[in-house]
Amino acid sequence: MNSGILQFITVFVLAAFVGYEVISKVPSILHTPLMSGTNAVHGIILLGAILTCGVSHGPLQITLGIIVVILATLNVVGGFVVTDRMLEMFKARPNVQREKSDTQTKEAS
Amino acid sequence: MSLGTGREVAYLVAAICFILAMKGLSSPKRARAGNLLGAAGMIVAIAITFTTPGIHNLWAIALGMVVGVAIGVPAARLVKMTAMPQMVAAxxxxxxxxxxxxxxxxxxxxPVSLSTLATYQVFEVIFGVVVGSISFTGSIIAFSKLQEIMPGRPITYPAQQPVNAVVALGIVGCILAVLVDPSKLVMLVVLILALLFGVAFTLPVGGADAPVxxxxLNSFTGLAVAATGFTLHSNVLIVAGTLVGASGMLLTRMMSQAMGRSIPNILFSAFGSVVTSSGATEKEGRSVKSGTADDIGVLLAYSNKVAIVPGYGLAVAQAQHVARELAETLQKRGIDVFYAIHPVAGRxxxxxNVLLAEANVPYDELKEMDSANSEMSTVDVALVVGANDVVNPAAKNSPGSPIYGMPIIEVSQAKAVIFLKRSMRPGFAGIDNDLLYDEKTTMLFGDAKDSLSKLVSAVAAA
Incomplete structure (x- = not known):
């Protein structure tokens, strides 16, 4: 085992902790957009698809390469577009500040 | 700075974008910007990849991307909000x-001979193949259940768990065999077994549990992507894949907690396959009180505080806009209205929350279960629209019930309860609801959208 793989394992372990921490404070109302958003992020496999397709030789490999690029592109664009569609609907009322304090006083009373 | 270093810096920027994107999703205000930042990071990472030395077949890559965009964008733009869960699965x-x-x-x-690969390199590859394949076929099954191509109920057959265990052991055995001697034949066997396992372990999961x-599976795909990152020596693939893998595991746990069940229970218990019909028949003699829209309209119009508890029935009837209209009509009369949202309401x-946001309901009117429950005793009327299991007191009172232990919206604390339902049919989990027979409950039968619009005019007339 060389130092290269150790460096990748270090990145892996640190990223696992970051992933866990960054998500632990998400309110449940955003769980669906979050699932969809993280779904888009693993579309980064498109990068691997490009590298794989880019070094392919011969009709079989290139055909498979094109398929893998299609699949990964679907993951990326589908993921981000669906998430954006969900989130663009999370609009506050224009006067949300006032309304919020309104409901708070109501709750207090 | 050489091009190689520049590329690594660009990947680092992309990785930071992904982390910030997830961070942004923790607040409704910053969520959309966060998602766009994630997309920006993705564009940077993809664009810079084309500068990698030795990349050929640019036409093939471009063709694949064009086809992917041509299919993906319309599919994502045109999908109905109610069909969102299966779209994410796809x-x-x-x-x-x-x-x-x-x-x-x-x-x-x-090009290098397989025997020259170190054992850990073979493991990276086989891990990516196995986990990616399970995620692929598992997602197809989850999609089919939610799209109702397949029946949503758990599909069981004799000795299901032992068979699944044998398949899983077969996968582990093949992985070990490949690690000792990297053979393409064993690799093919492991691929087939993994594809099979993805189907086998998702079949007994009920449609109601498909989101979990x-x-x-989302988390699995993340881990598979991280594994390809090890194979391709790419930090950004490892970071992005691992972020999704770790956060997906946590999200899965949070979701199953919201249902009051453990992850193994959801995966292995074929929940809901045994409909508790014995309980339903013994209650057949009991009567339910059903009211007219006008009666209920008056009740609503002269209350001080109304809680709307929406369920999937509201979504299928496309009634979220009418629900908002009713809430606004009540608010104009000075009535305090909020929406009590169960964490697993919908699918x-x-x-x-997404469905209500689509109908322009401001998110500060949406209350999560805990804060809704703490206010429920001050609520005059709880209006349950197309929901059933998430308000079923059996989750609290009857230890024998399959949903026992699931936290619920405690509408029975309110002074009066109105159920808008199509029929007395039990909910998605197939469990009878005692609350329907309670004396403070009034039923309004019919399509949720029709009933709500009748209520809007009844309130206006009152």
């Missing part, structure tokens, strides 16, 4: 398939 499945294929191609077409399943955690 996009997750193609991601898993892509990760598995990248690993397979690396293994099969690598999708979240778990996914947070799904109901």
């Amino acid at each position: 996009f997750n499945g193609v991601g898993g398939a892509a990760a598995a294929l990248v690993s397979i191609m690396h293994f099969s077409f690598s 399943l999708i979240s778990l 996914m955690p947070g799904h109901m």
Whole structure:
């Protein structure tokens, strides 16, 4: 085992902790957009698809390469577009500040 | 700075974008900007990849991307909000398939002889293949259940768990065999077993639990992508894949907690396959009180505080806009209205929030279960629209019930309860609800949308 793989394992372990921490404070109302958003992020496999397709030789490999690029592109664009569609609907009322304090006083009373 | 270093810096920027994107999703205000930042990071990472030395077949890559965009964008733009969960399952499945294929191609077409690969390198490849394949076929099953191509109920057959265990052991055995002697034949066997296992372990999961399943499979795809990152020596693939893998595991746990069940229970218990019909028959003699829209309209119009508890029935009837109209009509009369949202109302955690947001309901009127429950005793009328299981007191009172232990919206604390339902048919989990027979409950039968619009005019007339 060389130092290269150790460096990748270090990145892996640190990223696992970051992933866990960054998500632990998400309110449940955003769980669906979050699932969809993280779904888009693993579309980064498109990068691997490009590298794989880019070094392919011969009709079989290139055909498979094109398929893998299609699949990964679907993951990326589908993921981000669906998430954006969900989130663009999370609009506050224009006067949300006032309304919020309104409901708070109501709750207090 | 050489081009190689520049590329690594660009990947680092992309990785930071992904982390900030997830961070942004923790607040409704910053969520959209966060998602756009994630997309920006993705564009940077993809664009810079084309500068990698030795990349050929640019036409093939461009063709693949154009086809992907041509299919993906319309599919994502046109899907109905109610069909969102299965869309996420589909996009997750193609991601898993892509990760598995990248690993397979690396293994099969690598110019270096397989025997020269170190054991850990073979493990990276086989992990990507196995986990990506499970995610792919598992997502197809989850999609089919939610799209109702397949029946939503758990599909069971004799000795299901032992068979699944044997398949899982077969996969582990083949992985070990490949690690000792990297053979393409064993690799093919492991691929087939993994594809099979993805189907086998998702079949007994009920449609109501499919969201938890999708979240778990989302996490799997992340891990498979991280594995390809090890294979391709790419930090950004490892970071992005691991972020999704770790957060997906946590999200899966949060979702199953919201249902009051453990992840193994959801995956292995074939929940809901045994409908508790014995309980339903013994209650047949009991009567339910049903009211007219006008009666209920008056009740609503002269209350001080109304809680609307939406469920999937509201979504299928496309009634979220009418629900908002009713809330606004009540608010104009000075009545305090809020929406009590169960974490698993709809088909996914947070799904109901998305549907209501689509109808322009301001998110500060949406209350999560805990704060809704603490206010429920001050509520005059709880209006349950197309929900059933999430308000079923059996979850609190009857230890024998399959949903026992699931936290619920405690509408029975309110002074009066109105159920808008199509019929007395039990909810998605197939469990009878005692609350329907309670004396403070009034039923208004009919399509949720029709009933709500009748209520709007009844309130206006009152």
